[in-house]
Amino acid sequence: xxxxxxxxxxxxxxxxxxxxxxxxxxxxxxxxxxxxxxxxxxxxxxxxxxxxxxxxxxxxxxxxxxxxxxxxxxxxxxxxxxxxxxxxxxxxxxxxxxxxxxxxxxxxxxxxxxxxxxxxxxxxxxxxxxxxxxxxxx
Amino acid sequence: xxxxxxxxxxxxxxxxxxxxxxxxxxxxxxxxxxxxxxxxxxxxxxxxxxxxxxxxxxxxxxxxxxxxxxxxxxxxxxxxxxxxxxxxxxxxxxxxxxxxxxxxxxxxxxxxxxxxxxxxxxxxxxxxxxxxxxxxxx
DNA sequence: CTCCATTGATTAGCTATGCAACTATATGCG
DNA sequence: CGCATATAGTTGCATAGCTAATCAATGGAG
Numbered sequence: 001x002x003x004x005x006x007x008x009x010x011x012x013x014x015x016x017x018x019x020x021x022x023x024x025x026x027x028x029x030x031x032x033x034x035x036x037x038x039x040x041x042x043x044x045x046x047x048x049x050x051x052x053x054x055x056x057x058x059x060x061x062x063x064x065x066x067x068x069x070x071x072x073x074x075x076x077x078x079x080x081x082x083x084x085x086x087x088x089x090x091x092x093x094x095x096x097x098x099x100x101x102x103x104x105x106x107x108x109x110x111x112x113x114x115x116x117x118x119x120x121x122x123x124x125x126x127x128x129x130x131x132x133x134x135x136x137x138x
Numbered sequence: 139x140x141x142x143x144x145x146x147x148x149x150x151x152x153x154x155x156x157x158x159x160x161x162x163x164x165x166x167x168x169x170x171x172x173x174x175x176x177x178x179x180x181x182x183x184x185x186x187x188x189x190x191x192x193x194x195x196x197x198x199x200x201x202x203x204x205x206x207x208x209x210x211x212x213x214x215x216x217x218x219x220x221x222x223x224x225x226x227x228x229x230x231x232x233x234x235x236x237x238x239x240x241x242x243x244x245x246x247x248x249x250x251x252x253x254x255x256x257x258x259x260x261x262x263x264x265x266x267x268x269x270x271x272x273x274x275x276x
Numbered sequence: 277c278t279c280c281a282t283t284g285a286t287t288a289g290c291t292a293t294g295c296a297a298c299t300a301t302a303t304g305c306g
Numbered sequence: 307c308g309c310a311t312a313t314a315g316t317t318g319c320a321t322a323g324c325t326a327a328t329c330a331a332t333g334g335a336g
Contacts, residue, residue, distance in 0.1 A: 007155045009268040012195040014152035016275045017145045043139055057150040086284040086331050117274055126267045130147040136255055137154045200293055224301050224314040
């Protein structure tokens with residue numbers, strides 16, 4: 001009924017992908033959101049909350065809660081910055097560093113599998129299109 | 139950092155589109171989810187919850203809650219079926235029927251605008267790709 | 277130097293979604 | 307018939323996301 005609707009089909013696909021990546025990160029007992037938050041911070045230790053929000057394209061409030069959760073799990077910690085008392089750096093703990101490679105590998109493995117299932121070109125084109133469309137929206 | 143990730147870019151786009159459609163349905167004081175639920179039922183009055191869930195590609199539990207909300211708003215009502223005491227038909231109220239065309243028009247207007255902004259071919263191709271990928275996922 | 281606007285982060289309150297467990301009704305087998 | 311299994315829908319619990327409002331620190335204008 002909504003076969004030609006961009007909103008409908010994109011959100012439906014997003015929900016489906018959520019399932020696939022949930023499965024991929026299950027061995028770590030991390031949700032996709034948690035895993036991507038962790039991967040972002042592991043890639044750039046010491047990033048601020050605002051940078052995290054920009055990187056993940058989520059609202060700052062959501063970034064706060066994501067960090068809360070991973071800090072409670074002992075995977076991230078906040079450190080005050082010297083230059084500005086409002087800012088907090090986000091650092092991975094040793095426990096997080098220990099799983100960094102496995103985490104990236106797990107995500108890479110899903111990507112590789114999907115590229116095979118869908119065709120490498122289709123996959124890449126679709127992702128580029130998605131990025132392009134996102135960039136053109138208000 | 140996640141420039142080539144299907145999951146990341148699709149979910150980010152979905153969130154962005156959520157904003158666009160939220161704006162489009164604001165005049166009706168309906169969220170996109172509510173509006174699409176209503177449009178589905180208006181298109182096929184008397185559909186069952188399981189049909190609604192299939193149509194919207196959501197879990198049955200989510201369909202239950204969507205109908206709850208719109209019934210509370212006086213836009214939908216449930217009616218028991220004769221043939222099976224477990225089933226409930228979902229019917230639009232006169233208030234829902236009254237806004238049917240305006241609702242479809244509002245969605246059509248956003249689509250039209252986006253097709254102009256993005257290019258008609260790009261838009262259509264992307265939607266088809268999204269549907270195709272959804273179909274190939276587990 | 278003081279006050280006000282700005283800015284980084286957090287909190288409050290809400291929506292949509294899912295899975296798993298439950299209720300109630302059907303249905304089919306012995 | 308009567309019980310066991312299957313099915314439609316609901317409920318409980320949890321996650322992630324958003325906006326708006328708030329808190330606290332900065333920094334500039336006068």
